[in-house]
Amino acid sequence: MSRGAHPRSRSPLPRAVRVVAATAPLVFWAVIASAGMLAAWGLTATAAAPAPVIDGKIAEGEYASHYVARSIGMELHWTIEGDSIYIGLRAPTTGWLAVGWDPSGPIMQGEDILIGYIRGRELFLQDYFANSSVTHANDVSLGGRDDVLESSGSEDEQFTTIEFRRKLDTGDRFDRPITPGTHTVQLAYAPGDDFVTYHGEKRTVVRIDFLAGAAQEAGLFARPRSLGEGSDPLGPWLLTVATGVLAIVVLTAACLLWHGRGERRPLR
Secondary structure (H helix, E strand, C coil), X not given: CCCCCCCCCCCCCCHHHHHHHHHHHHHHHHHHHHHHHHHHCCCCCCCCCCCCCCCCCCCCCCCCEEEEECCCCEEEEEEEECCEEEEEEEECCCCCEEEEECCCCCCCCXXXXXXXXXXXXXXXXXXXXXXXXXXXXXXXXXXXXXCCCEEEEEECCCCEEEEEEXXXXXXXXXXXXXXXXXXXXXXXXXXXXXXXXXXXXXXXXXXXXXCCCEEXXXXXXXXXXXXXXXXXXXXXXXXXXXXXXXXXXHHHXXXXXXXXXXXXXXXX
C-alpha cells in the first residue's frame, strides 16, 4: 500500500446479510400496514374452534368467524363443522331477525332466508324463500322443506339472539348451498314479533366467504352472485401485498449495491 493511502473499512457482515437486515424492517411495516387495511375492510379470519352449542347464547370466541354490521348494529357469527354450518344472529331489537344469501334477481328475489323471533319464551324460526324482489314465503308452503336442524334463542329488553344449524347443501330447491367463494348476504331486523313487519332502514348487504371467514359490508343493494367468481376473495389482496413487499426489497437492495459501488476508491 502506498504512503498516504487509507485502508477501506470493511463490514464484518457479508453484503447479502446487510441487505436482508436493511429490508427486514420495511417488510415488517408493509405486513403491519396490510393487516390494518384488512381490518378496515371488515375482513375476519377463520380460527379453529369447536362446534358451537345451540343454546340461544353467543359466548366470546364460541364461533370461528364473526362480522359486525356497524351500519345497523347487527352481529353475524358462523362456524362450519363437517357438512353443517352453525349460525348465530344478534341484533338490538325485540322483534324478528333474518339472514339471507345469494339472491338471483333484484333486491332479494331468489334468496334463501332464515327468519325468526321470540315471543314469550318460545322461538319461532322458519326457512323462507324470496319468491319476488320484495316478498317471501316459507319453503314448506312452496313445496320444499324446513331444513333447520336445531335452533335456540334468547331475548332481553334490548337484544335478541338466535342460533341455528343447517346443512351446507340441503338439496332443497328453495335453499342456496354454502360453497367456496363469496356470497351476497343480507342482514335485517324489525321490531315486530312476526314474519311480515317491514325492516325499514335496518337492513344491509355483506359480501361473505363463509369457508375463508372473510366479510365486507357492501351497502343496501344486493347483487346476484357471479357464477364465474373465484373461490378466494383474498387472492387479489395477497397478490398486491406480495408485489409491494417484493418491490420494496428489490429497490432497497439496488440502492445498497449502488451505494457500495460508490464507496470503492482506487488505491494511489
